[in-house]
Amino acid sequence: MPTVASADRIDYPGRPTRAPVIEVDALSKRYGSRLAVNEVSFRVEQGEIVGFLGPNGAGKTTTLRMLTGYLAPTGGKIQIDGIDAVGNSIQARARLGYMPEGVPLYRDMRVYEYLRHRASLKRVPEVGAAVDRTLELAGVADAKNRIVGQLSKGYRQRVALAEALIADPPLLVLDEPTSGLDPNQVRQFRELVRGFGGAKTVFLSTHILSEVQAVCDRVIIIREGRKVADLTLDETTELENMFAELTTGNASEGGS
Amino acid sequence: MRSAWVVMKRELASFFVSPLAYVVLTSWLIFSGITFWILSEFYARNAVASGADTPLSGFFGGSALFFIPLLVFVPVLTMRLVAGERQAGTLEGLMTAPISEASIIWGKYGAALVMWATLWVPTIVYAWIMGQYGSVDWGAVASSYFGVFCLGAYFMAVGLLMSTVAPTQIIAAVLSFVALGVLFAMGVGEFVLDGTLREVCAYLSMWGHMHSFSKGVVDSRYLVFDFSVALLAVGLSIAVLKAGRHA
Numbered sequence: 001m002p003t004v005a006s007a008d009r010i011d012y013p014g015r016p017t018r019a020p021v022i023e024v025d026a027l028s029k030r031y032g033s034r035l036a037v038n039e040v041s042f043r044v045e046q047g048e049i050v051g052f053l054g055p056n057g058a059g060k061t062t063t064l065r066m067l068t069g070y071l072a073p074t075g076g077k078i079q080i081d082g083i084d085a086v087g088n089s090i091q092a093r094a095r096l097g098y099m100p101e102g103v104p105l106y107r108d109m110r111v112y113e114y115l116r117h118r119a120s121l122k123r124v125p126e127v128g129a130a131v132d133r134t135l136e137l138a139g140v141a142d143a144k145n146r147i148v149g150q151l152s153k154g155y156r157q158r159v160a161l162a163e164a165l166i167a168d169p170p171l172l173v174l175d176e177p178t179s180g181l182d183p184n185q186v187r188q189f190r191e192l193v194r195g196f197g198g199a200k201t202v203f204l205s206t207h208i209l210s211e212v213q214a215v216c217d218r219v220i221i222i223r224e225g226r227k228v229a230d231l232t233l234d235e236t237t238e239l240e241n242m243f244a245e246l247t248t249g250n251a252s253e254g255g256s
Numbered sequence: 257m258r259s260a261w262v263v264m265k266r267e268l269a270s271f272f273v274s275p276l277a278y279v280v281l282t283s284w285l286i287f288s289g290i291t292f293w294i295l296s297e298f299y300a301r302n303a304v305a306s307g308a309d310t311p312l313s314g315f316f317g318g319s320a321l322f323f324i325p326l327l328v329f330v331p332v333l334t335m336r337l338v339a340g341e342r343q344a345g346t347l348e349g350l351m352t353a354p355i356s357e358a359s360i361i362w363g364k365y366g367a368a369l370v371m372w373a374t375l376w377v378p379t380i381v382y383a384w385i386m387g388q389y390g391s392v393d394w395g396a397v398a399s400s401y402f403g404v405f406c407l408g409a410y411f412m413a414v415g416l417l418m419s420t421v422a423p424t425q426i427i428a429a430v431l432s433f434v435a436l437g438v439l440f441a442m443g444v445g446e447f448v449l450d451g452t453l454r455e456v457c458a459y460l461s462m463w464g465h466m467h468s469f470s471k472g473v474v475d476s477r478y479l480v481f482d483f484s485v486a487l488l489a490v491g492l493s494i495a496v497l498k499a500g501r502h503a
Contacts, residue, residue, distance in 0.1 A: 031503075068352040072501040094354035104345030108270050120262045121353045163349075 019082040020045050021171050021201040022067065027076035029062050029225075036062045038225040039076065046170070047198035051212035051219040052205040055247050059225040060205040061101055064175050067203070068098040081170055094122065097164030101175040103156050107149030111140060111159055114148055115166060122167040130166055138162035139188065154185040161192070172196075174204040178211060190215050209239050223247045259355035263363025267337070268370055276336075277371075280329055284375050291321040292382045310393075312386055315379075316400040317470025323440055323462060326411065331432035333371050334415025337364045338497070339428040357497040365416055365490055372408035376401065396472035403469025406482040407462065411436060413489035420493040 022044040029037040037059040044050050054060050065071040067078060069089040078085040078092075085092035106114055112131055119127040135141040138158045143151060148159060157177065164172055177193075178186045193202055193215050206212060212219050213233065221229040221243065228246045233239070271277050295314040315322065338361075341347040350360055383397045415432040422428035443461030446454055458464055465478045 065348075070348050070352050070501065071503070090354045090356060093352055098349075098352050100345070100348045100352075102345060104349060106266070106270065106346055107344070108273055109266075113269075117262065117266050118349075118353070121259060121350075121355060123258075123354070 019079070021048075021081050022203060023077075023079040024067070025077040027063065027066060027078060028074045029059070029066060029071065030074040036225050037066070037073075037222075040222065040225070040227045041076075042220050042227065042230055044201055044203055046201055048218060049193060049196070049202040049216050050204070051216035052203060052222070053207065053209070053212055053219055053243065054205075054222040056207060058222045058247075060207075060222065061175055063222070064098075064173055064203075064205055068096060068173050069093045070100075094167070095169055096171040096173055097167065097169040099160045099164045099172070099174045099177055101179075103160035105148045105156060105159060105163075107147070109148055110145055111135070111148060111151070112144040114159065115162060118163050119166045124167050130168070134162040134165045137165055138192070153180045154182065157181060157185070157189075161189075170201060172200055172202045172204075174202065176206055177204055178206070178208065186211075209243055213237070213239055221246055257359070257362070259353075259359035260363035260366065263350070263355075263360055264366040264370075267364055267367035271367065271371060276332070280332055281374065281378075284325060284329055285378055287321075287325045288315075288379055288382075291315060292379075294321070310386070310390075312383060312392065312397060312400070313470040315382065315470075316404070317463075317467035320463075322466065327433060327436050327440060329375070330411045330415050330436060331418070331429040334368055334412055334419050334432055335422075335425040335429040337368060337416050337419040338493070339419045339422045339425045343424055351497070351501070357494050361416070361420070361490060361493045361497060365413065365493075368412035368416055369409065372412050373405070376404055376408075393472060396470065399472045399474050400466075400470045402474065403466055403478070406469075406479055407465060410482040410485045410489075413486040413493075414439075417489040417493045417496070420496045 020043040022042070024043070025041050026039045027037055027041065028035065028039055040059075040063060052060055052063070062071065066073045067080070067085070069085060069092060073086060080092040081095040083092045083095060106117075109117065112135070115131045115134065116127055119130050124130045132141075135144050138161045140155060140158045140162055143155055143159075146155075148156065151159065157180070161174075161177070164174070178189050181189060190211070193204070196202060202215075204216075216233060218232050219229070219239070220227060223246060229242070231237070292311065292315055295311045299309070299311050299314065338347070341350060351357075383392055383394075386392050414435050415428075418431035418435060419425075419428040422431055439460060440462055442457050443463045445457030446461050446464065449457055459477065459481065465475075465481075468475045468478065
């Protein structure tokens with residue numbers, strides 16, 4: 001059985017001892033009277049692919065929006081690649097590529113125009129080369145002259161991934177990256193993410209258990225805004241049973 | 257400011273590929289063309305009664321016909337600036353890019369000023385037509401356009417603020433229409449009120465504003481008003497965008 005690691009300290013034998021790419025400490029977000037994220041803490045080391053799992057409405061998107069600087073936390077600390085993401089939001093944002101849920105893109109632009117625009121916003125030094133590289137990497141080079149609004153969902157998803165990769169950031173934050181994709185596209189996507197193999201850190205939210213099993217080294221499970229599990233995956237992990245156990249019934253049972 | 261320039265370029269590219277741009281520009285040209293024709297007809301028939309006024313000074317400063325379409329077109333031009341991004345979800349991408357809220361807002365505002373200028377460039381033809389048939393006071397024409405630009409700086413900033421505040425484009429358009437409508441109506445107060453209130457209304461009056469500029473009088477009080485309202489609205493827009501992160 002896998003062990004549930006403690007919230008504040010996780011030791012990975014054999015990993016280089018440098019600052020974690022994500023370090024979150026007692027992160028909270030309150031919407032009016034509702035506490036959407038409640039004192040969540042975790043660390044993600046360089047090169048890890050971590051799944052962020054939870055039932056719908058558990059606070060996954062809110063947490064990701066705080067990591068990426070879209071929302072300011074109500075309480076707690078976030079460090080992205082050693083940078084304080086609350087105080088130095090702009091510098092922290094420059095260290096990550098983000099693919100928001102539902103992949104909102106400018107529908108009136110052509111694919112390469114969109115990527116050029118985003119590359120300039122992110123101050124990529126050689127825009128043309130970066131656009132060509134990420135078009136290739138995300139597998140959308142054949143659609144580069146097409147208008148974003150006319151693309152299929154699968155292609156739009158890959159354009160969004162290309163956008164996240166454009167500034168070659170050390171961290172990728174992906175919110176439900178495979179929702180709406182067909183099985184072939186899901187497989188391609190998983191191969192792509194696995195292909196980053198240690199070169200990039202990936203933090204992805206999902207509620208698809210097989211996805212986590214297929215691509216992630218580690219999984220963090222939240223429920224009703226609280227972290228209920230943080231564990232390293234191996235072939236024997238019975239994620240389905242564990243997820244059901246941790247995310248149903250009495251919330252206070254699964255302590256973090 | 258480089259990021260503001262990137263935001264501005266995208267906004268303008270998106271504006272000029274949208275049907276909205278051409279509907280607004282065409283409607284505005286039809287409307288201003290009719291206004292100019294009516295004024296030319298009027299002054300041609302009433303040469304004595306018109307005194308020092310000319311069709312051009314009438315066009316820029318004497319006619320309510322000048323403001324009515326603007327009260328509609330300014331909200332239409334500015335409604336999408338931020339509310340459109342919010343509605344499409346693309347605001348999230350913009351606000352997670354490594355750029356400041358100020359860059360986003362100044363970029364949007366720059367684009368709005370260019371849109372405003374695009375409305376006015378074709379109207380230079382009217383001055384040229386007048387020049388073919390009579391004498392034109394080019395100094396007054398220049399100060400008219402300067403006045404138009406200053407008025408636009410303040411109109412577009414108000415529209416931008418409403419677009420930043422509003423959850424949807426339609427609400428943004430309605431809010432700008434109401435805000436500009438109220439500011440326009442205050443100008444009428446100059447004719448119905450007395451004392452200090454009359455002074456205040458005269459100061460706020462868009463009508464008085466353009467009337468003065470159309471005669472070639474560049475009144476610095478109006479400039480101070482225009483630019484302070486514009487700066488205030490842009491500053492508030494930046495604050496609203498920042499506050500949105502704490503929602």
